[in-house]
Amino acid sequence: MDEREMMTYGKGNVFAYRTFMEPVVASRQIPESSFKERDNTVFGIDVTVEVGGKEFLSSFTEGDNSKVVATDSMKNFIQRHLATFPGTTAEQFVHYVAHAFLEHYAHIETVKMTADLLPFEATVTTENDEPKISDLVYKKSRNEKLKASIHMERREGAIASVQQMSELTDLQLIKVKDNSFVGFIRDEYTTLPEDGNRPLFIYLNIGWTYEPGGEEEDGFVAHEQVKDIASTVFHETASPSIQSLIYHIGLRMLQRFPSLKDVRFESQNRTWDTVVEQVPDSEGKVYTEPRLPYGFQRFQVTRADLENERQSANIGVEESHR
Numbered sequence: 001m002d003e004r005e006m007m008t009y010g011k012g013n014v015f016a017y018r019t020f021m022e023p024v025v026a027s028r029q030i031p032e033s034s035f036k037e038r039d040n041t042v043f044g045i046d047v048t049v050e051v052g053g054k055e056f057l058s059s060f061t062e063g064d065n066s067k068v069v070a071t072d073s074m075k076n077f078i079q080r081h082l083a084t085f086p087g088t089t090a091e092q093f094v095h096y097v098a099h100a101f102l103e104h105y106a107h108i109e110t111v112k113m114t115a116d117l118l119p120f121e122a123t124v125t126t127e128n129d130e131p132k133i134s135d136l137v138y139k140k141s142r143n144e145k146l147k148a149s150i151h152m153e154r155r156e157g158a159i160a161s162v163q164q165m166s167e168l169t170d171l172q173l174i175k176v177k178d179n180s181f182v183g184f185i186r187d188e189y190t191t192l193p194e195d196g197n198r199p200l201f202i203y204l205n206i207g208w209t210y211e212p213g214g215e216e217e218d219g220f221v222a223h224e225q226v227k228d229i230a231s232t233v234f235h236e237t238a239s240p241s242i243q244s245l246i247y248h249i250g251l252r253m254l255q256r257f258p259s260l261k262d263v264r265f266e267s268q269n270r271t272w273d274t275v276v277e278q279v280p281d282s283e284g285k286v287y288t289e290p291r292l293p294y295g296f297q298r299f300q301v302t303r304a305d306l307e308n309e310r311q312s313a314n315i316g317v318e319e320s321h322r
């Protein structure tokens with residue numbers, strides 16, 4: 001048995017676009033989001049595939065290419081499978097193609113596949129002198145990224161899903177007031193003043209995994225709904241810290257979507273530095289980009305957290321107000 005931990009190869013930046021796919025429809029309506037469907041007139045993805053298996057050892061150690069699927073062929077495999085893909089989401093696509101890889105190449109043992117969705121947003125045109133949404137022209141979004149990834153393996157002859165994750169990354173949110181950061185340790189290293197009302201600019205990566213089978217049909221969580229939950233909870237919460245804020249975003253996601261198993265956060269504090277404290281006749285201030293370094297948090301929120309909160313009645317109280 002080979003002891004090494006790393007032996008894979010693959011292809012990155014496999015771009016594929018398909019036009020006129022069926023839309024992604026929200027599995028449920030939630031109070032935080034007006035999201036109903038994602039128009040898939042242009043479905044664009046940037047895929048990374050990484051395959052592994054002991055049969056590949058000789059390609060590294062002996063220059064034997066007899067078992068090598070050229071990464072160029074992997075690219076073709078992914079792109080051509082977009083034509084036959086029967087689903088609508090990036091989550092379904094990575095599952096479909098990773099499974100097909102393992103079916104087609106019997107010596108491949110593991111496949112990791114990630115798809116970054118390239119969102120194309122609505123634009124406006126005119127009909128009878130009135131503005132209306134175009135069904136022909138779309139704007140490629142430069143904002144947050146929508147991702148889906150899967151890790152599949154061959155196990156005793158069957159193809160099994162080992163790990164699956166959806167992600168919304170590079171979400172950048174500013175709340176202009178009503179955030180505090182006080183009560184932290186004050187010692188000989190502390191120079192940061194307490195702040196009872198700071199603006200808070202955060203970068204967020206939010207990842208979520210489903211309970212087994214949860215992503216199917218009625219359990220699917222659209223990235224747009226996650227984005228809207230994040231901004232809603234930020235708006236509603238007078239946050240004492242980013243740590244507390246992301247915990248509450250995670251709780252809300254688990255509360256709204258029973259299909260989710262857990263939620264993972266990577267946050268960064270990118271709060272602007274103040275340049276002018278007092279703008280005349282205004283509560284506004286002038287800020288500039290913060291100086292490095294930046295602070296970050298990484299935290300996973302689980303169903304057990306939601307259960308604890310329910311038992312201490314916090315969530316129950318919240319729910320009765322909705």
Ligand SMILES: O=c1[nH]c(=O)c2[nH]c(=O)[nH]c2[nH]1
Binds near residue numbers: 240242269
């Ligand atoms: O929300 C915050 N959490 C921290 O842990 C921290 N540390 C810091 O200097 N500023 C902040 N802000």
